[in-house]
Amino acid sequence: MAQESASPLQKSPVKPTVSSCYGHGWRQMWKYILELLLITAVSIFLSLPYAFLNDKNREPSMLDNITVKILFVEIGGPAAVALFSLVFIVLFDWPLEYGIAHTFLRAARGKAVKVKDMFEAFRNYWNAVLANILTVTIVAVGLVLLVVPGIYFGCKLAFVPYLVVEGKMEVVEAVKESWRLTRGHAFTVFLIGVVAIFIALGGLVFLGVGILLSIIWIRLASASLYHAVSPQQTPA
Numbered sequence: 001m002a003q004e005s006a007s008p009l010q011k012s013p014v015k016p017t018v019s020s021c022y023g024h025g026w027r028q029m030w031k032y033i034l035e036l037l038l039i040t041a042v043s044i045f046l047s048l049p050y051a052f053l054n055d056k057n058r059e060p061s062m063l064d065n066i067t068v069k070i071l072f073v074e075i076g077g078p079a080a081v082a083l084f085s086l087v088f089i090v091l092f093d094w095p096l097e098y099g100i101a102h103t104f105l106r107a108a109r110g111k112a113v114k115v116k117d118m119f120e121a122f123r124n125y126w127n128a129v130l131a132n133i134l135t136v137t138i139v140a141v142g143l144v145l146l147v148v149p150g151i152y153f154g155c156k157l158a159f160v161p162y163l164v165v166e167g168k169m170e171v172v173e174a175v176k177e178s179w180r181l182t183r184g185h186a187f188t189v190f191l192i193g194v195v196a197i198f199i200a201l202g203g204l205v206f207l208g209v210g211i212l213l214s215i216i217w218i219r220l221a222s223a224s225l226y227h228a229v230s231p232q233q234t235p236a
Contacts, residue, residue, distance in 0.1 A: 042115060
């Protein structure tokens with residue numbers, strides 16, 4: 001796939017606007033479409049254990065019976081399933097999402113993209129786990145405070161995944177830096193999220209492929225905003 005090169009501290013070609021981020025994301029998507037499709041498909045596959053245990057509408061199978069016996073009878077009932085789901089999300093799914101954000105940032109920056117990049121957060125594992133816990137806690141507190149503060153906090157902390165994985169920052173440092181970098185851009189983060197809703201709805205019309213392309217485009221738009229406001233590094 002084609003690559004774009006950039007020199008250290010070069011000014012980003014992307015402007016920190018909704019249209020520029022989605023436009024850049026659209027162009028980069030087609031340059032890395034095969035790699036990003038594979039990464040998205042792998043991420044969905046890796047989330048199946050959680051979906052499997054929490055899907056109450058499936059017809060029971062032999063595997064279900066084994067799972068039910070282990071989790072409900074031998075370990076401790078529905079609480080065991082809830083505990084497993086929580087552990088799976090916090091210790092695996094959240095760090096994986098940070099790694100996936102990193103792969104899309106590489107695509108936004110015109111760097112080589114490989115499937116193994118989606119596991120990059122595990123190199124800074126505990127900071128990824130703790131950063132997720134801290135950001136979720138901050139946003140949850142904001143949501144309790146009449147919702148709007150929670151949305152604002154979520155926008156201000158949108159860059160934490162990139163800072164933890166790419167910048168190898170510790171938790172508090174990443175939170176503070178995200179807060180600084182989003183100064184003047186929090187509303188853009190919000191608008192990118194609003195536009196993402198309509199793109200996702202459009203993707204549903206085209207079923208499987210449309211949903212995948214929607215996910216890729218939205219992720220690239222978000223990564224493009226960080227690309228636009230953060231210092232540029234030499235591609236690897």
